[in-house]
Amino acid sequence: MRLLVAVNPSAAFGRNLAVGPAVVERLIAEGYEVQMLREANFELLRREAEQAFALGADGLIVVGGDGMVSLGVNLVAETGVPLGIVAAGTGNDLARALGLPFDDPAAGTDALVEALRRPPQAIDAARTRHGETTTWYAAVLSAGFDSVVNERANRMRRPRGPSRYTLALVAELATFKPRRYTITIDGVRREQRAMLVSVANGPSLGGGMRIVPHADLSDGLLDVFIVHPLSRLGLVAVFPKVYSGTHVDHPAVEFVQAKHVRIEADDISAYADGERLGPLPVDIELVPKAVSVFA
Missing domain, CATH: 2.60.200.40 (Tumour Suppressor Smad4)
Structure with a gap:
């Protein structure tokens, strides 16, 4: 399985800088093919993620808070490519709703590894139109x-x-x-x-x-x-x-x-x-x- 791992460098105001590399290291150890996406700011990361996703992936993992979840949801919606979350931000509301660990990135990584062994599940999402x-x-x-x-x-x-x-x-x-x-x-x-x-x-x-x-x-x-x-x-x-x-x-x-x-x-x-x-x-x-x- 080929996974893209998008990491927010400023998640939780920079307090969780080590989480993204740790997630990548764990996934590689579990036998997955992993490409880590990490840029100096969020807009550059969004562009890199869009380009990498367009080339194909079996899953997109986001490491960070609700901003990263938003990035991920907007990439995977209606594509069938599953989204994984390691909550490492300050809000983490979708992680909470999914019953994932939301205040312990290490536990979140363990939960992701377990979830990758099971079929993904489908949830609803809302499509907004604001101007164009x-x-x-x-x-x-x-x-x-x-x-x-x-x-x-x-x-x-x-x-x-x-x-x-x-x-x-x-x-x-x-x-x-x-x-x-x-x-x-x-x-x-x-x-x-x-x-x-x-x-x-x-x-x-x-x-x-x-x-x-x-x-x-x-x-x-x-x-x-x-x-x-x-x-x-x-x-x-x-x-x-x-x-x-x-x-x-x-x-x-x-x-x-x-x-x-x-x-x-x-x-x-x-x-x-x-x-x-x-x-x-x-x-x-x-x-x-x-x-x-x-x-």
């Missing part, structure tokens, strides 16, 4: 308070680590107000104000925030998560519950299942699996069994 661009995601698209926090966190240079997201969240809470959305769910158009709108294929985003704890990667449906207008104090009260998934019964929280979703709003950008798509609108379509995974 098509992008796939496997976990969650966010387009509300959480995406505004992401925007702020990405502009911050300090601190280097997950606490940057927390600080950005606190800063946004001071001024955030409900936005006016137009959301079309399976052809039914609704206009409303909301604090947060996410479209989930998997249960969590942002490193374990279980926004849709009941989401299923292979049920053929998207889960639209809407938080209706709240006071800032109300948002402060409900937001921590998202980490444990205990927010689901809150009266301001709504879940709707769908196959097609369009989100429109001013001054909001969409993020898919943590990667910025750009300002709304965005169209989202669930594609059943679009991605094959070693898990």
Whole structure:
């Protein structure tokens, strides 16, 4: 079996530099033909991965966090080539959803080796259309308070680590107000104000925030998560519950299942699996069994 192993050199802010070479060494020892892909920055790595993948492979392994998973999903979607994940980032939400180790790269490598001995499994993925661009995601698209926090966190240079997201969240809470959305769910158009709108294929985003704890990667449906207008104090009260998934019964929280979703709003950008798509609108379509995974 010929495997491509794409390694993010800055995964977990550079704390896991040794993981990629260790994964490659282990796979070679297991008897696989391995090509390691590693570049100085993410854009160069994306280009190298696209070129190597076009030449053919029996599997693509990504080593890093959700950005690497996004790279992998966008390469393998609808190709039948399986994707393997060794979680070594700060979020690791698809690894969590697949039941893979998400905070121990050595255990993640062991799990990958075991998974390679079994037939891959198919999961759903979501295809987005944003302007002229098509992008796939496997976990969650966010387009509300959480995406505004992401925007702020990405502009911050300090601190280097997950606490940057927390600080950005606190800063946004001071001024955030409900936005006016137009959301079309399976052809039914609704206009409303909301604090947060996410479209989930998997249960969590942002490193374990279980926004849709009941989401299923292979049920053929998207889960639209809407938080209706709240006071800032109300948002402060409900937001921590998202980490444990205990927010689901809150009266301001709504879940709707769908196959097609369009989100429109001013001054909001969409993020898919943590990667910025750009300002709304965005169209989202669930594609059943679009991605094959070693898990």
